[in-house]
Amino acid sequence: MKRIILLLAMGVAIFMASCTKEGPAGPKGDPGTNGTNGVNGEDGVDASITCGECHDLSDGLVAIMAQYEHSKHYETETAFEGSRGTCSPCHTSQGFRGMITSGYFNDLAYENPAPINCRTCHKIHETYTSEDWNFRTTAPVRSRNDSVNTTWDMGKGNTCINCHQSRNISPMPNLASTDSIKLTSSRFGPHHGPQANMLAGVGKSSCVEIPGSVNYMNSSHTNLLTDGCVTCHMGAPVGTLAGGHTFTMYNESEGYALNGCTPCHTTADAQALIENSQTEISDLLTQLQTKLVEKGLLKADGVSIVTGKKFPQVQMAALLNYLTIIEDKSMGVHNVKYSKALLTNSYEALN
Ligand code: HEC
Ligand code: HEC
Ligand code: HEC
Ligand code: HEC
Ligand code: HEC
Ligand code: HEC
Structure with missing residues (x-):
């Protein structure tokens, strides 16, 4: 401000000097008063x-x-x-x-x-x-294998099931057809993470519900858990070993992370329910696997899929059901009743 006043004063002096008659220089005047300060600008937001x-x-x-x-x-x-x-x-x-x-x-x-x-x-x-x-995203999720008819809503679990679901199954076995199926790819099946399909269960799983002696029904969790996967897999963590953002249910040194179960089961009950269900489902899986090898759909190693040979639709459906429960990786826990029905009825259909 001082500098501006000085500049102005100098300008006036030069003007006066140019249009008056030259006389002797007068004494230096007193310095002018300072101008008032400008108003401060508004403070910015502190990003930190x-x-x-x-x-x-x-x-x-x-x-x-x-x-x-x-x-x-x-x-x-x-x-x-x-x-x-x-x-x-x-x-x-x-x-x-x-x-x-x-x-x-x-x-x-x-x-x-x-x-x-x-x-x-x-x-x-x-x-x-x-x-x-x-x-x-929190939006309900469409099934990739049946995106027109099937949508799942698992609350916070919707984040998970965009990925943890079956890919498009091709060819999709159809019990109404009398044509046989010949596989060209040894990658037939749901791919590695069909957990949403299993938790959703009856009518919404992309498994084929072959008729048989056990009725198709879901275990209680399908309707009871509003946040699906998140309720069980992201319960209060066991340090950095399981639960919370490790997303896993199990750790070798500490066993199961059962904090997500305790609103409804004691940890001892939850542990027993897991073990009993897994024993039962794993026996049914072995029984069906043996039959799939016997009928020539799986190779003798019990894992590799046979390609280039024709099989009836119902046999291919049994193979799909077997692969889905294997790839789900919970050994049935995600839907015990539904897994039991699929495995028993698939076995009966091959027998
Ligand atoms: C909602 C929580 C959240 C807020 C608010 C937030 N950040 Fe971040 N920031 C994160 C997370 C989470 C990461 C990634 C950590 C990772 O992926 O390992 C990150 C990473 C970073 C990184 C590392 C480089 C990168 O992009 O990964 C920088 C730098 C950074 N943030 C700066 C900022 C600044 C500056 C602000 C405020 C203007 C800010 N963050 C606000 C959560 C946040
Ligand atoms: C962007 C896709 C995506 C999302 C979203 C996602 N996952 Fe995963 N998840 C994967 C993939 C891919 C793997 C396998 C990673 C690998 O083996 O390289 C995996 C691995 C896992 C595993 C370990 C599996 C094993 O065999 O050890 C668990 C448990 C899991 N996810 C649970 C969840 C849960 C719970 C959620 C939701 C909170 C979730 N995931 C969200 C894609 C996803
Ligand atoms: C719909 C989502 C989805 C798509 C699409 C997808 N994956 Fe995955 N994939 C997953 C999930 C989820 C897992 C982890 C499953 C688990 O561990 O339970 C996984 C696991 C895997 C694994 C690890 C298998 C194992 O047992 O450790 C491989 C390898 C893999 N995927 C390859 C592929 C390839 C190759 C493609 C593309 C041709 C593909 N995936 C497309 C969801 C997907
Ligand atoms: C009722 C509780 C419950 C719900 C709901 C649930 N899980 Fe699990 N999940 C388990 C248990 C128990 C296991 C078996 C862990 C074991 O034996 O190692 C398991 C196993 C798994 C595995 C393989 C083993 C691992 O943890 O690495 C994956 C991947 C997985 N679940 C993902 C999911 C996804 C995705 C959802 C939602 C669609 C889901 N789960 C819903 C309890 C649950
Ligand atoms: C696969 C998806 C997934 C990834 C990856 C993920 N989160 Fe989360 N996060 C979730 C889910 C689901 C919840 C809700 C858990 C619940 O309600 O129990 C959550 C909850 C949270 C919360 C609590 C939020 C709140 O509003 O209180 C924080 C904080 C958080 N996550 C931080 C992180 C950080 C940091 C990372 C990376 C190191 C991360 N998350 C990676 C799925 C994810
Ligand atoms: C919101 C309540 C609720 C939560 C949370 C819950 N469950 Fe359950 N669960 C039930 C009910 C109700 C039943 C059916 C009654 C029974 O069979 O005891 C059940 C049954 C089961 C079964 C037997 C299923 C069958 O049909 O035979 C297993 C296994 C199981 N729960 C494991 C778990 C595990 C492991 C967790 C935690 C990771 C968990 N549950 C969390 C309510 C819950």
């Missing part, structure tokens, strides 16, 4: 405050990050599959987000595939506030 809602790295958040580092999602060896369009929606972060925003069957391939991380499920760095913990 909203950032701090997460980046203060509270113990709670550190615990979640440590759990996450012990999860299969983080340790993944299959992120490379994201460089293939048909695999990217479930095997990379970018593919999943693309699937949610640009349509269900996103099949872009990604050059620099990122493993599933915090940003995949949560809206990290969108508003830069704690709102960003919200999920990318």
Whole structure:
């Protein structure tokens, strides 16, 4: 301000000097008074405050990050599959987000595939506030194998079941058809994670409900658990070993993470229910596997699928049901009653 007044004063002096008659210079005048200060601008928002809602790295958040580092999602060896369009929606972060925003069957391939991380499920760095913990999606999820007729709603578990479901099954066995089926691919079946299909159960699983002596019905969890997978798999964590953001139910040194079960079962009961169900289902699986080998649908190793040979629809349906329960990996726990019906009736149909 001082400088501006000085500049102005100098301008006036030069003007006066140019149009008056020259006389002797007078004495130097007193300095002028300072001008008033300008009004301060409005304060900007302190970015470190909203950032701090997460980046203060509270113990709670550190615990979640440590759990996450012990999860299969983080340790993944299959992120490379994201460089293939048909695999990217479930095997990379970018593919999943693309699937949610640009349509269900996103099949872009990604050059620099990122493993599933915090940003995949949560809206990290969108508003830069704690709102960003919200999920990318909570919408009900369509079945890939039957996207026209079948939708599942598992609450918070909807995040999981966009990925943890059967891929498109081809060829899909059809009991009404008399044509036989010849497989050309040894990858026939639901792929590796048909858990949503099993939890959804009757009429919504993409298994074939072959008629038989056991009625098709679901175990209680299908209708009882409003958050599906999350209720059981993300119960209060057992350190970094199981539960919470490890997403797993089991750890070799500490056994099952049963904190998600205790609103309804004691931990001792939950443990016994798991063990009894798994024993029963694993016996039924072995019985059906032996039959599938005997009928020539599985090779003698009991694992490899036979291709290039014709089989009746019902036999192929039994194979699909067997593969779905194997790939579900809970040994029946996800839907004990339904698994029992599928395995028993499939066995009877082959017998
Ligand atoms: C909702 C919680 C949340 C808020 C709010 C938030 N962040 Fe983050 N930030 C994260 C998470 C989660 C990560 C990723 C950690 C990971 O993937 O390992 C991250 C990662 C980062 C990184 C590492 C580089 C990167 O992008 O991965 C920087 C830098 C960062 N945040 C800066 C900021 C700044 C600056 C703000 C505020 C303007 C902010 N964050 C607000 C949760 C948050
Ligand atoms: C609908 C989602 C989805 C698609 C599409 C998908 N996957 Fe997967 N995949 C999964 C899930 C979920 C798992 C983990 C299942 C589990 O461990 O229970 C998995 C596991 C795997 C595994 C590890 C198997 C194991 O037993 O450890 C491989 C390998 C794999 N997928 C390959 C592929 C390839 C190759 C493609 C594309 C041709 C593909 N996936 C497409 C969901 C998908
Ligand atoms: C596979 C999806 C998935 C990934 C990946 C994931 N989360 Fe979560 N997160 C969830 C689910 C589901 C819940 C809700 C759990 C519940 O309600 O019991 C949750 C809850 C949370 C919460 C509590 C949110 C709230 O509103 O109170 C925080 C914090 C959080 N996650 C942080 C993280 C961080 C940090 C990472 C990365 C290290 C991460 N999450 C990765 C699915 C995920
Ligand atoms: C973006 C797709 C995606 C989402 C979302 C997702 N998963 Fe996964 N999940 C996978 C894939 C792929 C694997 C296998 C990773 C590998 O083996 O490389 C996996 C592995 C797992 C495993 C370990 C399986 C094993 O064989 O050891 C569990 C348990 C699991 N997920 C549970 C969940 C739960 C619970 C949720 C929801 C909170 C969830 N997942 C959300 C794709 C996903
Ligand atoms: C009633 C509780 C319950 C619900 C609901 C549930 N699970 Fe599980 N899940 C289990 C148990 C118990 C096991 C068996 C763990 C074992 O024996 O190692 C298991 C096993 C698994 C496995 C393989 C083993 C592992 O943990 O690595 C995956 C993957 C899995 N579940 C994913 C899911 C997904 C995805 C959903 C939702 C569609 C789901 N589960 C719903 C209890 C549950
Ligand atoms: C919201 C309540 C609720 C939660 C949470 C819950 N369950 Fe259950 N569960 C039930 C009910 C009700 C039944 C049926 C009554 C019975 O058979 O005892 C049942 C039955 C079972 C069965 C036998 C299924 C059958 O049809 O034979 C198993 C196994 C089981 N639960 C395991 C678990 C495990 C493991 C957890 C936690 C990871 C869990 N449950 C969490 C309510 C629940």
